[in-house]
Amino acid sequence: MKKNTKKFSLSCIRESFTEYFVANNHRELPSSPLVPVNDNSLLFTNSGMVQFKDYFLSKARPPFESAVTVQNCLRAGGKHNDLENVGYTARHHTFFEMLGNFSFGAYFKEESILYAWQLLTEVFDIEPEKLLVTVYFEDTESYDIWRKKINLEAHRVIRIGDHNGNRHQSDNFWQMADIGPCGPCTEIFFDHGPSVKGGLPGSSDGEGDRFVEIWNLVFMEYQKLASGELGKLPIPCVDTGMGLERISAVLQNVTSNYEIDVFKRLTRKISSFIDLDQSHETSLRVIADHIRASCFLISENIVPSNEGRGYVLRRILRRASRHAYKLGKRDPFLHKFVSDVVSDFQQPDQFVENLNLISETILMEEEKFSETLVKGLRILQEELEKSKTKVLDGNIAFLLYDTYGFPVELTADICRENEVTFNLEKFDEEMAKQKTRAKVASKFVLNEEVGITNHSSVFTGYNDQKVSSEILALFSKGKEVRRAKEGDQVSIIFDRTCFYAESGGQVGDTGIFNSSEATFEVLSTNKVGRAFVHHGILRQGKISLKQQMYGEFDLKNREMIKRNHSATHLLHFSLRQVLGSTVTQKGSQVDAKKTRFDFAYSKPLTGKQIEEIERIVNNEILSNEKTVMSEMPYDEAIESGAIGLFGERYESNVRVMQIGSSRELCGGTHVERTGDIGSFKVLSESGVASGVRRIEAITANAVVSHFRTIENILSRSCALLGATPINLVERIETTLTSLDKNEKTLAQMNMKSIKRQIKELIEKAKKNCEDEPFKIIADEIKHVSVKELREASDEITSGCSSSFTVLGCVFKEKVHVVVRVTSDLMDKLSADFIAKEMAIMIGGKGGGKSSFAQAGGSIPSKLEPALIKIKKFIFYKIRSVNEN
Template identity: 45%
Template structure:
């Protein structure tokens, strides 16, 4: 018995289908960001979304459930980040297949479900499986050995550390039973529970853990039985896929190979076993799903974990010779692999890719410089310990993360002086505390600058003078290349982040020799702050620069900002005047709009909103801008946008009947937007809803992706229908075998001829023909006439064995029936079929055949 090779998609679906057939509620994967557990950084197991149910805090309308849960184990207590790439089975992102019981069933059923699914549905040979139980759990042991009758030689008992599970030091807990897959004697490793040095080898791999929560542990360690025991199981999709695809390494499965091959193509290498390929393939999965769940790279919390994952992948890209942005290019291959199971990847593909590309560009210079400095710092190293001061200098002076230093050190068998690094960090914090007044000075200095004249309504290119340069919170007179800084100009075409619209990006140039890349533009008081990095040359206060906004990025933001006005206007028409803007994000790749509304927006309402916004776009309303007082604007019905600050004069923006106070940048006419497409509607707080949308080319790309996804879904459905049709045919063939055995007993002997004429209600005409042929073979010398009734019409098939052809004709025999049921027929002398419109006469016509055939046999 060999494992039937299945795709990861088929395994995931088979698992959910199986438990649906066992009356489990199929629950969608929850977010990677836990909503019910502030102690968890990320969702790291299938049971997380049911934690309150297990604790009795929350009740569900179902008592058993199953899910395929997205999980992250990077950062916090559960952290596999450092192991990724070094082992065959550790990942930062993985999927947990699980079934759960909240009092509906317990050990017996949970064990039966697991064994049945593995051996009968995945067709895994039981001789390849090994089972462990908690050493004190006699009940589970008896179920396995006496009821499931597994081989006792493939069974072992384990102690608390391996087979007893708890949520924490107190609370729900209980024994567990684990199922392992045996990869065979060619792989080193002893059975689980053997207690040998090789017990953790790669031969026996845990694939399913069944936890039986039956006790409540008190502070003194006392275990009290729970009134309603529960079941929590987990099976890693990556591991079971490796088993079903006949490989020992998860990275050799269809979950990773398309990604590994895509990376190899980008890097132009042929060695698919390269260590760095595995790291990058793992990290792109984690990064994409985190961004899809609205995590963005940052320097704290979950955003910092995401940043670490991305930067570790970039460092391994550098190992492959990739010095240009490459990581974002893997979003599309991942969407192809997993988009059908997780449509959020397709919906947010552009946003995810843009986020990754920005992070790559920000880190590129730091990575190259840091790697070079690492080489210099370790070149003349005495011994194998990297001094803490060296690690700190790489981090503090050059921005090279300590975890990347640790990663490289591990590969080169070097040791980090962690204690020395922490001491250097502590000294730096003390210095920062003493000099924190510099930040206050910086804010005071920028606020005291003359207001920046904004020229970006009229142009995206302007000649400007540098009024101030700030670096690390201090004013400087000169800025050298490869340094970050904030620059204040006397005038600027760069829009500063405000009212939800993101700040502009672009460049400040002096001829071809000096180039400052503006990565963001913000406001401090009345000053526009241009934040970025000097790529080449030198800048001095007082110099004149050519300020050039990134036109493409500005234009897409302009379209999204204009669409936000239309959306606000239409929401008030469709949902009511209670709709008030509560927040927004206007980015180049998408828009997000938060508004007051007490209930989810229905599909019909969303469709209506989308249609009306697009009607406003097609109407091609031209923008009209008025400068007036806030009071006059309000009297004219202008809506104020969330986050905007208004002075004595305000800009009133008109697009048709949409009138709003807004200082942002807008399209000349609504027709420029081209297309508006809502991609998501959700709740962000009580009484506040959120709509996310895309416009223009991004909307077209979204629709293309949706079309591709639907085509894939249709193709999969067609394949499933085809498979069901084949299954029906196979079932019919089996039914025929069963029917023929019982029908043979009803055949009557006329001389030496076996004659059978009867109605078989369960078959169609094709089934009748197959059954007639089967009975002819079994009865040897025979005349068989079988009929069925479908849709108030009679169908009849007659057959004569070859030894009787010449004396009997199947067509003639059938004609006797056709005359009675007002039908027509055709065929050969050994097999004929026909149909008639008087099914009520069928039984009598078949009965008279015995007399007719008796007469014909004597002629």
């Protein structure tokens, strides 16, 4: 029997896989982004086939018949979520690399299986006896290939049936969705030997680690219909996937992915830094995996936030920080290993270029989580103090975990220290609900309008304002119809259009389509597949399929959009000049009124930075450079210095827009010369998410209107203060100084009034209670704030021993009451009890401690009678206690 003696590094395996398929006439393609392009059905790219989905769905025709990729994948959110398993198993990761080869009609089952077997046994030199396979029980063709072509013994080709008799619900039958492409798959397993626990695939103990699935070959040959029946696909396709980390473990003769070369080096560095041995295996695995995943996510301009992909990144980083906390590491340190990930995992230039951004983002999140820990500890302590039982509600533990990112393990530890347990079943129940919601939200579904993607429109709008068109398809209320009448809201696809469809942040065109008997007003335009869809209202007449109409977009609206879009390019250029080349676009919205530009940056811009940005853009406008559009291959465009939006899917040939000093890939509409923009002004700069800033800006006539508005405000201000624009600031400063002086004088007079009232209250209390062992002060203090009311109660209590003090005021139309009880009287009647009684009388809520409490209400007229009543209440309550 052969023995695998080759020692493959992870990078060597990656290269060998690609070289093998390139030699077998496959097109090598780069990994698509972790954020799926034009696909809202997935949070993250979770397999190699995602970038080819349109080809499998026949929504687009592939420019090649076979391909090979090494795809970056993430499974840490939505339907495919391995996050909670990472660290506790030998195989789970958040981020991983998927090796895959794909066929779009070039070959099918036999060639796929032969390719896989040859690569594993001849190139990777794995002992054939160590391999076994599974096939779908009805896939006789694949079974026969393994038995007759590969010559595997019958016991090493395992037929897998349906789960619980449910048709096509099997580990060996793959389907993209409830409806759509599907087919059987064959999986190749590696046997680690009897020293590792686990049974054969398909057996009751098949989840063990002995037999590890290393490669899955999916044969998409059917189209699943709504009826559940299967129809044959016109062109069968192949989609395969092999986890790079798993095959590396096999080829490096280890049983855990975390024992392969790159992970072993990283965990050793982490344990050495924390000064621990590697016995803390689980936490070290978690930290190593999560640092790697975070680096890749941040390199694609994802930043920690409380929703969507940013929330997944936040959970990953906080889970890593929690395990660092368990290891006794309190100070931020995860960011120190970013460079190790880059060097060990040998990633592309984009990764290296963002090194500082990645480190800074991780450090910032570590520091924030440190604050969260403090907040979580405070909330938990309050809940423990309030709890009248020795059991903490599981809802509280889940709230801390889900809302504040507070580790449930830490909650359990603190509960144990306080001899309190928490309802783990309730926590698990809430967690299960959350996972169910996430699965439903992320389930892969086909585009609702997939039926209209068979149509395509020719776009003429770069050069033409008018077009003669034929109606290809009509839609009303979500359904395809043959005709429409006056007043109907419809969506129309024409064979030709000059209307720009919403794309790249630019809104779609508006305008009119006319015929001799109908007028259709276009309110918006978007694109579905290759079809331009015009949404609007049929203002008059009737229309039907095949009818000829004449379209014209709103030229004035288009011109304003063009100015704002070109200004957006210049804004992006200026941001990179002022803030550095690591600034990357996160999104934009360009319409006729303004431009909105989101970009990755960790802190607010200063006034000087905004001023410099405006100066650069306006200088570019003044230069009045001619806009140059070029079409060229994508790679050539990037080499020429053009900037593309990361994660955007571009055609093989792209449009490059040279607008002044800006050079970007863009399919939008633009001005002919930079001078056409007119002028540029930033309206606002703000934060929209952690690490993401937003600038809103205007151009041309909107700038004139903006300054006219400011000029009107300036004129009114001058008139009010009797000033001119030249000395307005000086007059405002003088006025403010005078106001400040008057406020201080008023405050001093008010304080004298408060002291006089306090003195009178104490004297009145002593006089009224001469024959009692205690004093009661219950009165309203006029013209004070809540803070001053509390201070007054302090002063009264300190100057009046054995006393009950109940003071009230009306501040900002709300009733406020403070209650103080001296220590010698608290056991007879507490401040908390008195405040609650007052709250009932003034129509509000109240409470506090035995010595001090507060109440608040919304009915000012009830304050005076309430104070009279509470004085009597206290008097009779104490007398009753004394008599008993």
